[in-house]
Amino acid sequence: MAGGEARGRRKDYEDEYSRLWDTSGMLGWLALTMGGNPLVPFVPTRRENLDTIFEVLDLKEGDVFYDLGCGDGRVVIEAAKRYPIKRAVCVETRGDLLEEARRNAEKAGVQDKVVFVQGDFFKVPISDATAVYMYLLTSVNEALKPKLEKELRPGTRVVTLDFPITGWKPVKVVETTGVWQRKVYLYIVGVSDKQGGE
Ligand SMILES: C[S@@+](CC[C@H](N)C(=O)[O-])C[C@H]1O[C@@H](n2cnc3c(N)ncnc32)[C@H](O)[C@@H]1O
Numbered sequence: 001m002a003g004g005e006a007r008g009r010r011k012d013y014e015d016e017y018s019r020l021w022d023t024s025g026m027l028g029w030l031a032l033t034m035g036g037n038p039l040v041p042f043v044p045t046r047r048e049n050l051d052t053i054f055e056v057l058d059l060k061e062g063d064v065f066y067d068l069g070c071g072d073g074r075v076v077i078e079a080a081k082r083y084p085i086k087r088a089v090c091v092e093t094r095g096d097l098l099e100e101a102r103r104n105a106e107k108a109g110v111q112d113k114v115v116f117v118q119g120d121f122f123k124v125p126i127s128d129a130t131a132v133y134m135y136l137l138t139s140v141n142e143a144l145k146p147k148l149e150k151e152l153r154p155g156t157r158v159v160t161l162d163f164p165i166t167g168w169k170p171v172k173v174v175e176t177t178g179v180w181q182r183k184v185y186l187y188i189v190g191v192s193d194k195q196g197g198e
Helices: 003-023 027-033 047-057 074-082 095-108 138-151
Strands: 064-068 087-092 114-118 131-134 157-161 172-175 183-188
Touching: 047 074, 047 131, 047 157, 047 172, 047 183, 064 074, 074 087, 074 095, 074 114, 087 095, 095 114, 131 138
Parallel strands: 064 087, 064 131, 087 114, 131 157
Antiparallel strands: 157 183, 172 183
């Protein structure tokens, strides 16, 4: 990607997160967590939302579960702890976060079930996934959409937090309860991408 394009993209993401977190009064905190990340800042999924997210993901025995941009690994680690999935794959561009995720998986005793991939989620192959989680941004979901459509098999569940996949029709949208209300979107490949959404 050319430098100008990357900077433009990054600015878009920053604006989008700023709008979101501004409304939550968290902009100051966001500024501290931007770090040097080229695309999406590390904003972890709140643990209080995990029950709802897993209810929507509906993970089952044999599932191969990816978190694209897995941060400190909390979602894949919890998935590996709670469900008899085949494996969880933690894809993260930042080496420091991936190291933290590795340490957290060891502490939780699930290191054998979690695969850690340091890389760009636009480039990492994901065709073995049966369930995918993304807490990114609408614009990043949009950029990832062609890859999802090309690589994921029909029936694969894709769950996003807060940000929809524009042009895909969600099968389900669940609002979390609690202080910070969140939307959890469920998409199914082969269904959602054929119907057209917002
Ligand atoms: C909003 S955070 C979500 C973290 C984690 N999924 C969670 O829910 O707790 C987005 C994460 O995506 C990572 N990320 C951003 N761009 C990426 C890319 N191109 N490839 C892989 N990871 C990326 C960031 O470093 C950050 O950890």
